[in-house]
Every structure is written in C-alpha cells, then in structure tokens.
Amino acid sequence: xxxxxxxxxxxxxxxxxxxxxxxxxxxxxxxxxxxxxxxxxxxxxxxxxxxxxxxxxxxxxxxxxxxxxxxxxxxxxxxxxxxxxxxxxxxxxxxxxxxxxxxxxxxxxxxxxxx
Amino acid sequence: xxxxxxxxxxxxxxxxxxxxxxxxxxxxxxxxxxxxxxxxxxxxxxxxxxxxxxxxxxxxxxxxxxxxxxxxxxxxxxxxxxxxxxxxxxxxxxxxxxxxxxxxxxxxxxxxxxx
Numbered sequence: 001x002x003x004x005x006x007x008x009x010x011x012x013x014x015x016x017x018x019x020x021x022x023x024x025x026x027x028x029x030x031x032x033x034x035x036x037x038x039x040x041x042x043x044x045x046x047x048x049x050x051x052x053x054x055x056x057x058x059x060x061x062x063x064x065x066x067x068x069x070x071x072x073x074x075x076x077x078x079x080x081x082x083x084x085x086x087x088x089x090x091x092x093x094x095x096x097x098x099x100x101x102x103x104x105x106x107x108x109x110x111x112x113x114x115x
Numbered sequence: 116x117x118x119x120x121x122x123x124x125x126x127x128x129x130x131x132x133x134x135x136x137x138x139x140x141x142x143x144x145x146x147x148x149x150x151x152x153x154x155x156x157x158x159x160x161x162x163x164x165x166x167x168x169x170x171x172x173x174x175x176x177x178x179x180x181x182x183x184x185x186x187x188x189x190x191x192x193x194x195x196x197x198x199x200x201x202x203x204x205x206x207x208x209x210x211x212x213x214x215x216x217x218x219x220x221x222x223x224x225x226x227x228x229x230x
C-alpha cells in the first residue's frame with residue numbers, strides 16, 4: 001500500500017532563517033507531488049507541483065522554492081523566512097504507476113510558526 | 116481554470132441533527148469532484164468522490180453527496196451528525212488532463228457539532 005511521510009510535524013523558526021520541509025512517498029512510482037499551504041482560517045493554496053524528477057511548477061510567486069531530487073521525494077525550502085510564511089504546510093501525492101485512483105493523498109502536515 | 120466556492124465558512128449543528136455543506140464549482144469541461152475532511156492539526160482524509168455515473172455518491176462515516184451538473188454543485192450531506200464529525204470539510208475539483216492533475220480546493224467549511 002502507499003504511504004506518505006512528512007516531517008517535521010511542528011517547527012518554530014526565526015525570521016530570516018532558512019527552511020527545509022521534506023516529504024517522501026512509498027508504494028508507488030512516478031507520482032505527481034504537491035505542496036499546499038493552509039493559512040489560519042483560510043483554505044488550501046497550491047504552492048508547487050511536480051510531475052517528475054527535477055520538474056517543478058510554481059503556482060504563486062512567493063518566498064519559497066521546491067525541489068524533487070528523487071522520484072518519491074519532494075522538498076520545500078526557503079533561504080530567508082518571512083512572518084507571512086507561517087502556516088500549515090501539506091504535502092500530497094496523486095497518480096503514479098500501479099495506482100488507478102483519482103484522489104490525492106495527504107501527509108499529516110507541518111505547522112510552521114515564524115517568529 | 117476551475118474554481119470552487121464553499122458557501123458557508125462555518126456551520127454549527129446540534130448532535131443527531133442533519134447537516135448540508137454547500138459546494139459550487141466552475142469549469143467549462145468535465146470534472147472530478149471530491150470532499151475531504153480535516154481534523155485539527157492533521158492532513159486531509161478523503162470522504163467521497165464523484166467521477167461519473169450515479170449522481171448520488173456515498174462515502175465514509177455516513178456522508179453522501181449529490182452531483183448536479185446543471186447547477187454545478189456538489190453538496191455534502193449527513194442525516195445525523197455526531198460529536199466526532201466536528202472538523203473542517205473541503206470540496207475540491209480536478210479537471211481531467213489538466214497540467215499536473217491539480218486539485219483546486221474551496222475555502223473550507225468548519226462544522227461544529229454541539230451536544
């Protein structure tokens with residue numbers, strides 16, 4: 001079966017510090033991968049998606065970047081965090097070889113607080 | 116591009132009463148529709164999905180949703196809620212063949228079940 005791991009669960013970082021959030025998927029290959037952000041009291045905003053290794057599409061201009069160094073690894077980064085980067089970050093996967101479903105599957109999320 | 120509107124940001128409801136969460140989408144082509152539930156500080160869990168066929172879709176935990184193409188709606192219902200249904204609910208749409216197979220989410224509806 002497929003599983004998705006996302007860490008850390010919570011993170012408190014000072015303004016101007018770097019960020020690295022990691023997500024890995026097991027049980028499928030060549031999935032589409034996604035990073036969403038959920039700000040307090042707001043819905044889910046798609047930040048980045050990737051259809052393959054090294055292929056990153058950005059949905060909104062921002063202070064963040066994403067990378068996919070391996071097929072089932074997706075990383076969200078920032079060189080210098082802003083207060084406005086605070087939020088709940090969710091990694092998700094969809095599709096992939098051997099999987100015929102249509103829904104997306106989500107990690108447990110990372111609560112990022114920038115202070 | 117597709118968009119999703121969840122008409123109610125919060126819905127208070129008494130235990131054992133029925134609840135309906137409204138969702139409208141906009142898309143010029145055929146869509147896949149989803150409802151997800153999010154418990155506090157957790158990822159999203161799929162409740163149900165509509166791909167094609169019968170317009171009444173049954174999901175987990177006693178939830179069901181009805182697809183109405185003419186009204187571009189996909190409302191979620193439960194005939195009798197439980198305290199454990201307190202959570203945030205998200206409607207999402209996906210357009211077949213769209214770049215990255217992205218899911219677009221509504222703003223969410225927070226359900227508070229009162230005893």
